[in-house]
Amino acid sequence: MARKGLLITPDICIGCRACQVACKEWNQLPASKTKNNGTHENPPDLDANNFNRIRFIEHADTKGFRWLFVSHRCMHCGEPACVQICPVGALIKDKETGIVYYDKNICIACHACKPACPFDIPRYDQGGKGKIAKCHLCIDRVRAGLTPACAKTCPTGSIKYGDRDTLIKEAKAKGFKLYGETDFGGLGVVFALKDSPKIYQLAENPRISESVAFWGSVLRTLVGRSSSTTSFIKYLAHKSTEEVKK
């Protein structure tokens, strides 16, 4: 099977947020009690009950005023840092599709994945203290031959699902600049842009710290040793966090 991916084109997104709701509906995620914080963006951040959200960006420059609607979600990296650092292999890159998903039964809630992620995506349940939660590109739907919920519901095709190569080729033919074509082994979620990533508030130079690979192997070695307790792994994972953050 070819590597799968999403092509997201903010310039044809109308900010309807059907994608936010479809994701919650498919994954049966509850709603949070929110306040209007002076914008239309809600929930104000990703969390364990929000795997994707739309950011409302008001941008004015010499070209004029633009109101951009940009999806905020896991990028499904080709070389995922979260998978590299995870001590227990709870985060997995699917061999067939390239989707980065997870198994909560394996996750030990060490939270090493969050600082490792160049896009700051991982969030945790239990009010932020528990296990990993993020977009898994509806791997359950994909394995059943279906389209991820967000892409299925999008009325304008701003979120498109398909073979990554095909999506990239089509976007290039239409003259878009691609964000994520080659970073980190190529992102599974590629953005088709008409302007520089900065305008869309996409990280311009996302980086994975060199120490991620080191700490990942250290933690996994320790896990392999029966003498290592979970709390010790977690302690070291937190230590790795500080290193990685630097």
Next chain:
Amino acid sequence: MTSPWNDFKNSDVILNMGGNTAENHPISMKWIMKAKEERGAKLIVVDPRFTRTAAKADLYVPIRPGTDIVFLGGLIKYIIDNNLYFRDYVINYTDASFLVDPNFKLPDELDGVFSGYDEKKRSYDRSTWKFQLDESGIPKKDETLQDPRCVFQLLKKHFSRYTIDVVSNITGAPKDKIEEAYRIIASTGKPDKTCSISYAMGWTQHTVGSQNIRAFAIIQLLLGNIGMAGGGFMAQRGESNVQGSTDEGLLFHILTGYNPTPVASDVDLKTYIEKYTPKTKEPKSLNWLANRPKYIVSYLKALYGDKATKDNDFCYSYLPKREDGKNYSWLYLFDDMYKGNIKGFFAWGQNPACSGGNSIKTRQALAKLDWLVCVNLWDNETASFWKGPGMDPKKIKTEVFFLPAASSVEKEGSITNSSRLLQWRYKAVNPPGKCMPDAEIINELYFRVKKLYEKEKGAFPEPIIHLTWNYGEKDKNGKIKHFDIHKVAKEMNGYFTEDIAVHPIDKKSYKKGQQVPSFVLLRDDGSTACGNWLLCGSYTDAGNMMARRGKEDPTGLGLYSNWAWAWPLNRRIVYNRASVDPQGNPWDPKRAVIKWDAVNNRWVGDVPDGPQPPLAMEGGKLPFIMKPLGVGAIFGSGLSDGPFPTHYEPLECPFQENPLYKKHRINPTVKLFETESDVFVYCDTRYPYVGTTYRVTEHWQTGVMTRHKDWLLEMEPQIFAEIDPVLAKEKGIKSGDKVIVSSARGKIWAIAIVTPRLQPIKVMGQTIHIVGLPWHYGWRWPKDGSGGDSANILTPSVGDANVMTPESKAFMVNIEKA
């Protein structure tokens, strides 16, 4: 809409004005974005706010709420001055060349009113608003369009003052953007270019609402867009089945199929038919409503069956009659209720406490009722009005009943969308608890009322007890055992009440009980019964046409003629006879809606507006078949406030005077209500900002359903007020602050959103600030009141001069940090 939703993809230019289609009809954007991508279409948005639609537009033009006619009048002037109108279309298919009565006068000649204005009555004698007729009784014409009395020249004269400078001065829109918008829209005056207009409440919810619509109808006729692919007049209807509700005559002034409800002086069927059946002397006009007698008689036969005979006027006397001259629309209704004149009220699938203008007046009116029945999915601000803010339950005597209703997925039936498409839906799940579909609730009510009439007699029982009501097998008491919605649908379509050996129209024979295949076969002699002539053809002996799901699209225009069923007769683009020249050749062969096949003597493509040959041929007919004169009306003599749109200021506006006519600030025929709750202000320093209301994608109407859906409330949890950064700075308001927004009628809190998508606009030397709020919230839910209350607490109880749509889009407010 004159065209299907998909037709947007065929447009070269799409104007979204008086509406916000990306936010309120998001699926429309699927087709609009397709038009942009596939044919390089241009999307123009004209709106007081930079909306989510504006975010996708090629051109955004800001405009002061309530100045649409100024903008559109300027466009009409631009089209005429620059000769950009589609001349052949205008001359052949509109009344532009018709000569008007010499006594007709324009507002410029009479300080702001047309001829015939009665200042005391605040209404017009329209006898001068007519055409000069020749010996055969048809309008005299000047096809050179030069005669000073022709409609075209009068139109030109009427809008001659709407220069780009004047337009910019009154609307506050920048001149270069106005001109750019005009240039792009007017470019569709060419035969192979079309523009569709997408609009909604931003145009209708004004005291000049009907004239806003008329203004663009004139533009579409001048540009020759009506009837063409991509040239739609696209009214975006607000409820999933509001089109169905008006088709079925839920409004006070119409029966099914838009036949008028009779008034008391329409004493018998003959009088009704004489009064409401239009006649014409124009031989080339199809004048389709000349068939009205067939439709009203067939309707009566559907209601009363065998009891309706020629001898008793087909039970015409059973129809309720309105009092002559009395208006029963929403604002009048609640005014009457407020005055204590109404005993009982069914709030059926609606939430008036939040939805109508001047909520406080509405809520106080409800307190005057003896009884109130609410039919809804959830408790709401109307059903619980008696315990709402400002109410003392001890002082309220209204007995309130709540009948829980099934939702649309819990029952089977059709929904008619904005494009006249009836799509049949199956039942997905059973309703919870004791919830019942509306039809079954009505069925229960009918049976019990009928039983009461049979037992107790009463003033006039026959209209109820003689109803056929054949919607399912009946038990020994005459009560329906299982309500069958298919039987309703079949009755709507209509059936033959007797055998017909040779039908005069198609020469075929029909048996009693057969479904009527088309409304052309309905009769006025009682041999056909039909609940709604427009729906004739929707459920025939071939089956339920509304349930079809064929995906074929042979024309490539997105007509999908085998998907469900559209009225009339499955015609997808109406007025399509205007899409061809008088010889029957499409003006634009690349997007041919219909085409005359001279070899086989028939039309190919969409269902034509009548099978008659093209206009220029023997027996040919004019395209606007619903108008007695057969042409599109630029001169709208049927409107109560003028045959041409004219700018008047909203009831509540920032100015002392109408800049165009000092003597008439507001629409001179608008009804002003007079209770102590009907306060309004203008040019008042206490309320210096222009308020407007609107909707968002995440909620729907008063939010009765959407406030209960956690995923939606999560996205938009509270009522907000959008203001521009300059006003925010003046008032010390930051995004996220709680603010109080007030009008002459009431005040509410909201959360401020300070945004550059609103900008102060310069109008007639003054700086105008806009305050915009959604009207989706109500005190009843969330229970803790965190959502806020209805923005209609601010809006006035005043409506359009013709149809009384409340003016919720332009009124005056103040805003302060809480």
